[in-house]
Amino acid sequence: MEASISALLNEFRSHPRFIVTSHARPDGDAIGSTLAMAEILHQLGREPILVFADDVPHTYRTIPDIERIHVTKDARTVEPDLNVPAIVLECDGIPRTGLAGLDGRRLINIDHHASGRLFGAMNWIDEHACAVAAMVYRLALEAGIKITPSMATCLYAAILSDTGSFTYPSTNTETLSLAHNLAAHGANPSQIAQDLYFSNPESKIRLLGAALSNLQTDGPLAWSWVTTSDMDRAGAQAEDCEGVVNYLISIAGVESAVFLRELPLVDRYRLSIRSKGKVDVAQIAESFGGGGHRSASGCTLDGPLTVATERILNQLRMGLC
Structure with a gap:
């Protein structure tokens, strides 16, 4: 069933640790949203364990706290306790993560794709959101989390990449207002754009x-x-x-x-x-x-x-x- 934001935040407060992951071959939204979610959990007094199946692409390696992400094909190598829940961002099911070691865990599914599926114990899917990062931002606001410059940078990078540099139909007044707010909280739009688009190998x-x-x-x-x-x-x-x-x-x-x-x-x-x-x-x-x-x-x-x-x-x- 679909979960409310308040129910999700109650869930976050109910466990001491969480795996946070996203899809295989991570893109800007997967990376930025995962790192921003980690900051939310940290400010709530929880321990986030960030796990990807594949390496972070070169162009995203300047995003703050990128070194916190573990790269492994099996989540049990960094968190063997199956009682630790997993927050799965931007996926339509466990196979999309490319990770073993998620079966048997309590799953919290947050997605914005039209193809999203209710595979988690808790699910929040908003296909009208320009990026999962926009949903993570809403979680932060609802929780009263401080939007730090590092979180703002992660979220802005995610939204910039997932809107095709503000060219996709998901770009509207709400999207641009969100970008404005993130810039006001310390994201540097020019620097982020240069890091993402002018640092190609x-x-x-x-x-x-x-x-x-x-x-x-x-x-x-x-x-x-x-x-x-x-x-x-x-x-x-x-x-x-x-x-x-x-x-x-x-x-x-x-x-x-x-x-x-x-x-x-x-x-x-x-x-x-x-x-x-x-x-x-x-x-x-x-x-x-x-x-x-x-x-x-x-x-x-x-x-x-x-x-x-x-x-x-x-x-x-x-x-x-």
Whole structure:
């Protein structure tokens, strides 16, 4: 069942320690929200244990207190006691975390995706929130938590990244008011933007070149891909693919775009899908076992590349009809 904010805060006060985690391949919202949630728990006198299945991408490593995050595939390596509950942010289920060691724990599920599911003992899903960070901010206000400069920075970075730098439809007066409030509490918008967007490793730019060389368009559709060979030549990691699809959707006249990344060792492709609003890409991603938002979603498809590409393009074409 859906939980109220007051019920969630009562839950936080009922246990001395909490695991806090988010999805595998963490993005800005996952990272910033997790760190901000840790500050809330700390101010409530609770001990947060931050656990991710995958490393924090390079561009987010300047976010305050990033060193507090443990990276492991099994939460029991840092918290073996299964009586310790877990707060799961921005996930539609335990598998999305990529973590073992969560089964059997009491789960508190906080999410803002349209594809969110009520898998926790307590669930708060608000698909109208621009980011989970906005929900964490509401928790802090309701709890009377002091919004420190470090918390404000974490939340601002999360919102900046999850709104596509304030370009997605989730950007409205409430979103901009929240950004204003976080800046007033010590977040430095210019510095955060520079850290997120002007500190790319060379491998990411080389991979972008490979992706753009594969660019294809067909009327309102644009798509591109990279293979594992492209990744190897660029010396790139999976995190270097973040944001490539935004170049495709930025093309004038394009209404929907998809970027496909070949996964190593298996004939499968990870898809990032974007829309300018005419196509609900969340529904399309869900039909393939993925999910996300109306304008930004993702899923995984079996190869070969030509088959995976045609499957997603057919769905996008139908969505544009």
